[in-house]
Amino acid sequence: DVKVTQSSRYLVKRTGEKVFLECVQDMDHENMFWYRQDPGLGLRLIYFSYDVKMKEKGDIPEGYSVSREKKERFSLILESASTNQTSMYLCASSLVLADQETQYFGPGTRLLVL
């Protein structure tokens, strides 16, 4: 089974703090993704990466950055956390196979910024 793990299930931070969210996948997938999920808005793509050290902006990259130094690990960084970044963050990975991409999700990190 594909396993995607996220470093924390729940996190409480203060405004202005630098926050790191870590994601690890164990299936040698090329692609990794970070989403945020908010009630009534569904999932919105923040950043994705299709290879080590490669990254692409998603639909809402403002206030976030990412790092992918190793294939299995994709980090989301909030340089200076703000209250409007309180959300559920979901990481996913995928293996593109004949254009039939299936994304596999981690359990999510619920972040509260005070």
Place this chain on the structure above:
Amino acid sequence: AQSVTQLGSHVSVSEGALVLLRCNYSSSVPPYLFWYVQYPNQGLQLLLKYTSAATLVKGINGFEAEFKKSETSFHLTKPSAHMRDAAEYFCAVSDMWSGGSNYKLTFGKGTLLTVNP
């Protein structure tokens, strides 16, 4: 860019009743379509996907979806709801990333399914 519309943010059914969750998409090319389920306090799990092989797609837990190109729809159904089906369901469409052959998904806003005893 492609988009997905899920009609009804909340659907409530009785146990044993038919489940119908609606999804319409917009796409200028034949899409790949997905349904994911999210149980409380968990990540998303793939239910089924359409990749142009067959218009009626069967997934896990007794769910199925039918691709109707003329209606640009991919509605999710289950003949008989069970209490354990209570969850949030997301429809998604693949979207060609301009950088090459990799795809990224665009998700609908989700439909919360409640099953009443």
